[in-house]
Amino acid sequence: MSTITFTVDGQDGKGGRLTFKPRAMSTANGEIITPTLSARETIFRSNEPATVDLPDGAWRVTGLDGSRFVDINVDGDADLKDLIMFSIPPGTPADTLTDAVASWLTAHAADVLDDAGAARDTATAAATAASASESAAGASATAAAGSASGASGSASTASTKAEEASASAAxxxxxxxxxGSAKTAAESARDAAVAAKAAAESARDETVIAVAASSDWSGAVSPSSADVSQSRWWKRRLTGNATVTLPNGVAGKAYSIIIEVTQDATGGRSLVFKQSGGSQVSWAYGVTPVMSTSPNARDLWTLTWTGSEWIGGIGAQALAIGTGTGV
Structure with missing residues (x-):
């Protein structure tokens, strides 16, 4: 069990509630989780820290911004903001990220460069003053040599001017x-901004589910490791009974593959999902859901990689356009 800490900004005295729902049917240790029994609702007050205890695994957070949600992966105590990548909701436009980086550069890098220019101008002025002081010192020394009565005073003046020239040079x-240091700092700030922009674009790409081209399944099916390396949406038509053997996903990462499965015009096709070792994927209560078998029937399946195994779930069955008004 991990403790997740969060603070929601807002008007003092106000508050609300966040709901944490599991996105997998069981934990990596095999403990059964159901969306109804395992959902956590946590009441918070604006600008005050709040906590919630969650089993390690994949969770969905709602209540942060109206009806929007954010998916997180829990693996030890953490701050909620650290689990939400850059705190950017799924679907944030790339232009928003680019504008944020450009704004940072405008507000900071330009200031640093201006400071560097001012320091350069100060250095130039100081060097000019040093040259003038040295010239004055030379003139004073010449005057001291030409005037015996004022030699002592002139020599003292020349010495003082020489000291001032030395201090100006320093x-x-x-x-x-x-x-030079200011220029280096400005260049480092610019490089950091470029790196931040690249990281933001990479984070945005990881929140977008890639839609694979539609294809048919029949007999033994073996997706490649690249096919299961990130969240995807597959569209597959069953033209015969199919057994799909899944290679292992990316170690240490958790993500889901959504499969839109359609029966062909004949219907009655069966579908089995297996781990790379040959055993079936894990299902709620150890029971494989019964799929729709009518001709052209369409179901929605979910395969979640926990970092060590595949967990299966069925999201919707016999999909069709609704005709009622709902409840």
Whole structure:
């Protein structure tokens, strides 16, 4: 059991509730989870920390923004914001991410570059002052040599000017160093912004489910490892009885494959899903759901990779366009 901590921003004194529902039918240890019995509802107050205890696994969070939801994977104590990648809801447009990165560059990188330019100008002015001071020191020394009565005073003045020139030169060198450091910091900020943009685009791509081309299944079917490497939507028509042997998914990651299965015009086709070792995938209560077998019948199946095994579930059966008004 893991403890998930979260704080919802909002008006003080207000609040609401978040609902956590499991997206898998059982935990990685085989413990049965059902959406009805295992849902967690947690009441929160705005700007105050709240916690919820969840078994490790795949969960869906609702209540963050109206009817929208966010999918998370729990594997130890964590902050909810860390589990939601960049806190970006699924489907956030790429333009929104690009605008955010551009805004950051405008607000920060430009300021750093301006500071670098100002430091450079200061260094140039200091160097000019140093040159002028050195010239003045030379003139004072010449005047001291030509005037015996004022030699002592002139020599003292020349010495003072020389010290001032040395201090100005040191200040110029320090300013030049600061300008170089500011330029390096600006370049680092720019590179970090570019990397952040690339990471944001990668995170956006991982939240989008790829739709594979429609194809027929019959007999022994063996999808490739690439086919099961991320969340996907498959469209398959059964033209005969089919047995699908799934290779292992990506270790340490959890995701789901949604399969839209359609009977051909004959109907009566059967479908079996197996793990790579030959055993069937895990189902709720160990019972494989009965699929629709009428001609052209359409069912929706879900296969979830937990990081170590495949778990099966059926989302809808005998899909058809509704004719009623609903409840």
């Amino acid at each position: 200040a110029a060198a320090s300013s030049a160093t600061a300008a």
